[in-house]
Amino acid sequence: xxxxxxxxxxxxxxxxxxxxxxxxxxxxxxxxxxxxxxxxxxxxxxxxxxxxxxxxxxxxxxxxxxxxxxxxxxxxxxxxxxxxxxxxxxxxxxxxxxxxxxxxxxxxxxxxxxxxxxxxxxxxxxxxxxxxxxxxxxxxxxxxxxxxxxxxxxxxxxxxxxxxxxxxxxxxxxxxxxxxxxxxxxxxxxxxxxxxxxxxxxxxxxxxxxxxxxxxxxxxxxxxxxxxxxxxxxxxxxxxxxxxxxxxxxxxxxxxxxxxxxxxxxxxxxxxxxxxxxxxxxxxxxxxxxxxxxxxxxxxxxxxxxxxxxxxxxxxxxxxxxxxxxxxxxxxxxxxxxxxxxxxxxxxxxxxxxxxxxxxxxxxxx
Numbered sequence: 001x002x003x004x005x006x007x008x009x010x011x012x013x014x015x016x017x018x019x020x021x022x023x024x025x026x027x028x029x030x031x032x033x034x035x036x037x038x039x040x041x042x043x044x045x046x047x048x049x050x051x052x053x054x055x056x057x058x059x060x061x062x063x064x065x066x067x068x069x070x071x072x073x074x075x076x077x078x079x080x081x082x083x084x085x086x087x088x089x090x091x092x093x094x095x096x097x098x099x100x101x102x103x104x105x106x107x108x109x110x111x112x113x114x115x116x117x118x119x120x121x122x123x124x125x126x127x128x129x130x131x132x133x134x135x136x137x138x139x140x141x142x143x144x145x146x147x148x149x150x151x152x153x154x155x156x157x158x159x160x161x162x163x164x165x166x167x168x169x170x171x172x173x174x175x176x177x178x179x180x181x182x183x184x185x186x187x188x189x190x191x192x193x194x195x196x197x198x199x200x201x202x203x204x205x206x207x208x209x210x211x212x213x214x215x216x217x218x219x220x221x222x223x224x225x226x227x228x229x230x231x232x233x234x235x236x237x238x239x240x241x242x243x244x245x246x247x248x249x250x251x252x253x254x255x256x257x258x259x260x261x262x263x264x265x266x267x268x269x270x271x272x273x274x275x276x277x278x279x280x281x282x283x284x285x286x287x288x289x290x291x292x293x294x295x296x297x298x299x300x301x302x303x304x305x306x307x308x309x310x311x312x313x314x315x316x317x318x319x320x321x322x323x324x325x326x327x328x329x330x331x332x333x334x335x336x337x338x339x340x341x342x343x344x345x346x347x348x349x350x351x352x353x354x355x356x357x358x359x360x361x362x363x364x365x366x
Contacts, residue, residue, distance in 0.1 A: 002303035003289065004364045006342060011038050011056055011065045011358040022046045023356035025097075025151050026346040027084040028336035031130040032091035035059050036336065038346060039071070039085040039095070039131075040358050046350075049100055049109035049118060051082040055131060062344045062362055071095075071134070078102060080109060083123070084334070085131065088156035093127040095134065096154035096164050098147075116170030116178075117147040124154060124164070124192060140164075140186055143197035146178035147171050151332065152214035152264070155223065155247075162188040163217075163247035165200050165225060167210035183210040183227045187247035200225040201239050202253045207232040210239075212332070215247070216265035216273055223247055224273050224294055226256065226263040238263055238277060240299055254297035258290060258304065259283075264334045266343070272302070276333040276345065279306070286310040287333040287347050291365065307345060308333075308361050341365070 014023055026040040036058040041051040053071040058064060075081065083097015100109055100120040109118045122140040127133060142148055150166035157163065165185045170178045185200035201210055213227035223243040229236040237255040244251075260277030268274050268291065275290040287308040293300035312329050333347040345361045 002291070002365060003305055003307055004366070005307065005361060006364060007063070007362040008308075009063070009360055011346065011360055012040075012068045013358075014042060014356045022350065023348045023358055024051070025082055025084060025332055026348055026358045027086075027153060027334045028344055028346055029085045029087045029093060029131075030336050030338060031087070031093070033130060034339070035130060036062055036338075036344065037085060037093070037131050038065065038358065039083075040068075040348070041082050042068075042356075044106070047108050047110055049080045049102055049107045050076070050105075051080040052076050053081050053083065053095075055085075056358075061338060061342070062360060081123070082151070084151060084153035086153035086155065089158050091130075092156070093131050094124060094154045094156060094162075095126075096124040096150065097122075098150050098166075099123050099137070111170075111172045114170050114172060114174050116172055117149065119171050120147050122148050122150060122164075122166060122186075124162075138192060140192075140195050142166075142168075143184060143186075144168055144179060145176060146180070149211055151212055153334075155215045155217055157217045157223070157246055158221065159246060160189070161246040162192055163215055163223060165213045165215050165227075167213055167227065169209070180210070181206050181208040183213040183225070185215065185225065185243075185247050185250065189246070196248060198247070198249060200243075200247075200250050201227050201229075201241055203229060203239070205231060208236075212262040212264075214263050214265045216267050218267060218271045218273060219269060220271040222271070224265060225250065226265055226275060228261055228263055235259060235261065235281070240294060242294060242296070252297055254299070256292075256299040257301065258299075260288065262332055264332070266335045266337055268337065274335055274337075274343065276335055278331050278333065280328070284309070285312070287330070287345065287361070289335070289343075289345065289363075303365075307363055308347065308359070310349075
């Protein structure tokens with residue numbers, strides 16, 4: 001085995017009877033002080049439009065964690081916010097994601113009829129004190145019609161560009177046409193004052209949809225973007241593309257050769273990346289990690305192994321497609337590389353009975 005598991009554990013657990021019964025979008029960042037910050041969102045129940053960003057911290061390499069605290073409690077009644085934390089090379093933290101207005105309690109953000117989301121905004125903010133306080137949110141204009149699905153983190157490059165991506169989704173309006181067969185990239189060279197849009201991933205099938213997309217800078221300066229490619233008839237292999245100009249333009253959309261669900265990325269050595277994904281349908285179920293060195297249209301898989309095993313793929317094992325997302329038993333892995341080259345991986349799990357957990361795996365390569 002290429003990976004050696006060092007430790008497994010729990011960052012937090014939302015117990016039965018608590019105010020929150022569901023968790024999602026766990027993300028990790030390493031601060032200049034050595035502290036690790038884990039952000040995630042809590043909900044009263046899956047599908048409800050009340051995402052509440054939370055954060056927990058570790059000062060011992062992920063062994064123990066502080067009790068989670070809300071990040072923007074003053075906004076909880078007005079907005080549902082979901083997003084990811086990331087770090088710039090200078091140690092500044094960013095939070096990027098979406099916010100959706102809350103019009104009434106317990107409303108849904110998802111329409112089964114249109115397979116769309118309530119209209120939302122792309123937002124970002126930054127912190128210069130390791131996430132203890134944050135600047136006011138800024139809105140990134142969406143370049144095309146539709147709602148935005150943006151669980152991937154913002155990438156701050158060594159050259160000073162800000163790059164992020166999102167998947168366009170339909171809205172509650174069944175008459176509104178949305179070009180969903182793509183993942184949109186957004187990049188800024190002026191600190192987020194203005195943004196350039198492009199297509200990071202381009203799916204030829206017009207009925208396709210992107211999801212769970214991510215972008216990361218490789219050690220030699222290229223950008224790698226990945227995404228879940230969802231087709232009307234079922235999933236295709238995860239897709240990827242490469243940018244050599246800081247996200248302004250992207251090379252051809254290519255197949256990773258991996259039939260996973262959800263994607264996340266972390267930079268590694270020697271122009272390599274760590275590619276994380278859920279596996280619920282096409283092999284041993286759980287969270288997998290692939291070490292890759294992408295070149296052109298070759299994803300360059302060096303190793304690809306399961307690092308966290310699940311007992312079940314979903315609450316109802318027969319329902320594992322993207323359309324059954326509220327049935328999933330685990331998901332959304334992400335990772336951060338620590339100073340000793342160990343890798344900390346997070347994910348959420350659900351018992352299906354009002355209990356959500358943020359779990360972690362710590363491992364070494366080799």
